[in-house]
Amino acid sequence: MKKVRVTFYPTGEAVEAERGKTLLEIAKEAGIFIASICGGDGICGRCRVIIKGGEVEAAPTTLLTREEVQRGYTLACQTKVLGDVEVLIPPESRAEGAQILIDEDAQRFRALYAASEEEALFRHDPLVKKLYLELPPPSLQDNLADQERLYREIRRYIPALPMQTGLKVLQSLPKLLRASGWKVTVTLGRRGGTVELIQVEPGDRAGQNFGLAVDVGTSTVVAHLVDLSTSRTIDAEACYNSQMPFGEEVTRRIIYAEREGLKPLNEAIVGDINNLISALISRNKAELSDVTALCCAGNTTMLHFLLGLDPTRIRKSPYIPAATAPPPVRAAEVGIKINPRGLLYTMPSIGSWVGGDTTAGILATGLYQTRRLTMFIDIGTNGEIVLGNRDWLLTCSTSAGPAFEGSGVKCGMKASRGAIERVEISPDGYLRYKTIGDAKPKGLCGSGLIDAVAGLFAAGYIDRSGQLLPDSSPRVRERDGQLEFVLVPAGRTETGKEIVLTQRDIENLLRAKAAIFAGAKILLKSMGLDFQDIEQLLIAGGFGNYLDREKAIMIGLIPDIPLERVRFVGNTSIIGAKMALLSEEAYARAYEISKSVTYYDLITYPYYYDEFISAKFLPHTDLSLFPTVTKRLGLEARV
């Protein structure tokens, strides 16, 4: 095979590649990020690059304008390299912040969903679907009324459920059917036991049907725009939850709502989702009226805020939500701006503190049907833990705080461009790091924080209680009355300010990891099981793509089990929400899951606090729980 040389700008990184491969394949192999959601099918149009020189062969595409093609634009996935080539990756296709994670979640979903389609797990059957129908015009022999004629045709596709039509739609029917020559597209939404005829449009618009899967996180809100007719993810967008000023943790926000009412919190999250939708719509030149559904996953309280349901009793004994499985409502009724008759679905919650995001996670990972004893940990502002297999499932929630999402940490940031996502401290004290997008460092995201604390611990700069040891390293210093560790000096950062890890940051992380570990331990204990019984440990979360399993074990965030049993599964909240959005079967399954999982309320568990305190040590007070860490770091000797 003949080799060619491909140089990627603006970095100027040059790689050798096989002639005939696509630019996207070559970039991927070289670890150079080019945005892509569809995985190389030439559909998402995200992998736009500019050919600066050299011989390529590009398949025709409608995703670029004539003008753009003239300016050298091409889709990396549709462009084969025939000789040496120079390529510019324009800013919009570069690794930009949270975009990387989102794109990877989109691809992760694609892999999962495709796999499940092969196995016929969930039929592609969106909660809101469009059907193009050609009706036989009425005659004296076939004189069925307009509504009944339409129903007859719909019944060929959806035979079983009762139909319901809104009065406005019914009123518009006679004129519309005739003006369209009896060729119409109906939009059908699933509402409880009924199929609602939401909309009738003239002509064939079956291909113009979009939906949104939304992960309503306590700290971060992520939205994926999905083509409901093909199940493709078109684009994705994320933002911080604007409720942050009302409190970083769920409990604080509930207290705020108790005092000031839930309106500001409701408006904040509705505004966030509307902003995400509006960005996705304008960027992809879609019509808002073609967005007919959204499916939201989130913890129970976030879903309450979203729907305007009073969450104040969630935090007071006996901890009762207004609803765990709210009905689908018209999105407009909540203030979400999509098609005015479009529907808003929420993933059903399991209990007051284990929400629809966990249900989505169980759905997305197939936890409900695995034979192997599995532990699932969704690391976010809350850490939800699920234990079990296809026969039984047990769940609890722990309050981790926002440290893993880069909040509550002095130099913390979201997992976006410039965030340090990996840290290595070699035995001789030399520190290396890697940032997202290989940009100049701006701060520390969740995975970087885990790495950093693990590194400090391994290097002996902090003791088992997490205390920085003043004389252990020249990087340890005191500022404003507390110790801190300098990760990156000011001259090397994007902002010109140094990036440090404070004693308080470390304590925040230890509290977070201790909360999760204690929860995991109690779940196991309640079933008379041990960490070594776990056959599969799934780590979910939007806190960073990269998770060094070894370091997560080292700090005692996850149990000391063989690495091959640990798998990072990404943002399962949005993956599960998307599955439900795209399949009524999946949505129905989510409901069954939410009803069948046993909810274990740690607040009522008397020994939780003891377990939490024990888990605040590195890796744990009880070293016998972490034999490999103990051995590797020689902890028995370190007192």
Place this chain on the structure above:
Amino acid sequence: MKKVRVTFYPTGEAVEAERGKTLLEIAKEAGIFIASICGGDGICGRCRVIIKGGEVEAAPTTLLTREEVQRGYTLACQTKVLGDVEVLIPPESRAEGAQILIDEDAQRFRALYAASEEEALFRHDPLVKKLYLELPPPSLQDNLADQERLYREIRRYIPALPMQTGLKVLQSLPKLLRASGWKVTVTLGRRGGTVELIQVEPGDRAGQNFGLAVDVGTSTVVAHLVDLSTSRTIDAEACYNSQMPFGEEVTRRIIYAEREGLKPLNEAIVGDINNLISALISRNKAELSDVTALCCAGNTTMLHFLLGLDPTRIRKSPYIPAATAPPPVRAAEVGIKINPRGLLYTMPSIGSWVGGDTTAGILATGLYQTRRLTMFIDIGTNGEIVLGNRDWLLTCSTSAGPAFEGSGVKCGMKASRGAIERVEISPDGYLRYKTIGDAKPKGLCGSGLIDAVAGLFAAGYIDRSGQLLPDSSPRVRERDGQLEFVLVPAGRTETGKEIVLTQRDIENLLRAKAAIFAGAKILLKSMGLDFQDIEQLLIAGGFGNYLDREKAIMIGLIPDIPLERVRFVGNTSIIGAKMALLSEEAYARAYEISKSVTYYDLITYPYYYDEFISAKFLPHTDLSLFPTVTKRLGLEARV
């Protein structure tokens, strides 16, 4: 048994009666009208009379105030006569206009519904029901969410169907449940395959649930206020349909809607229903918010106008309505003022010209389950005819015009106080009549018109084509270029104007009866049957309570069959609507009926016009169809 003497004022009519009987029983036996809906159960409070003197024994009642009792008021049905008594029937309890018919329809319903309850035909299970629930308060052991806790309790009563709750109701739930001490009344409405939780009220309000059955007639609108918790008819009210100025017949109004839009027609009928509701509510001191449902029957076009559906294609080939079975909608969406979340149901139609009123009629008469070959004729502005039995049913509609409802006739009037409802002309030309309420005559209602024409025909004042014969009677005269017959001279009428029957009036009646008879004949013919095969002939209509079957046969309105086979069944439209309102089973049965009846479109039947022309003669061109009339009046000899 000791006899006593009871004198009723203001007429002074005195009757002998058995001691111990109630005043209502005594009045009924004597043919003296006292208003009553409940049939003597002491519930409706309508039969208020004033004891002027004599010994009575009255059961205590809450329906009269202390002050009223002191003034001598008592309920006629709860008052036993112990000696000679003088009683004043106050104006509100006297026979007032349409009230008589309404009261009788209410009693007719009561008889039918009671009968069917005994036979367990339709379970009492209103379309919208209230349930009083006492929920177990949540605890750590029973920590179900509020909505799910409520559903669990509702499921004890309604196990099968999926539930749906509006967002507003769900939002109000947490506060309301706690404020009420977990004792609430839920309002549940049936919508397609779903049960909607319409409303939650604190405390026990299960007894405060009212509905309306409405007959949306082309000429007359009748509403019954029903206690949904007990199935009692509380009160009734009627008015002319305000769409009259847009055309007396359905077709004229459709043409108006084509030209000017359907809004004025929609507003007219909605306004009528609102006026009826408001009168019923204020008279019975009920709360509008406790009216949770209404069920409307009417012809297909009237239901279109009510729901704001375009009816213009109903009158143009191939005659297609917008919908035959419109879904239940929120009454407020149509502009009907009841509880803002209350539901409006319509009886499903059979075809373009056979509406929900006929479906209601089939339901009310049990026609769908009779073994006997039955013909059902609903005489109104349209004459709908149904033929069949439990194995098959065939229906058609004929355009009779409003003559039977007192419209389109010079001295015609609604069947209300002062309307001549019976006319007898003796062979010597002596004319006797009876008015509703025995008041001074004001005009002629439908049944009086039939009697009068039959009388003129029998006396030989009109010939077989309905022409008045100038010299046959001194009462026949010419005015304004046409012949007319003087029924009541000016001095004896309420208005001081004479009551006459014009040549045009007679022709209108003949057209109306010919239309109906022709339709009946064609239905029979299409099945290879004859009039003599009819085992049961049911005549429905709100056109008058009294129908002289013999005279209806004499003019050829109904076929010449033995009188004992003919039965007047009242306003079956409202009776059927009420059955559906009070029983989901009945509503479901109505839907099945509407789907199973074969609709026969006379407009497409080539010989209809010939049949119509033949039927315009008295009693018919073909005398062999009317053997007893022919024999009795010696028609063979009369040329």
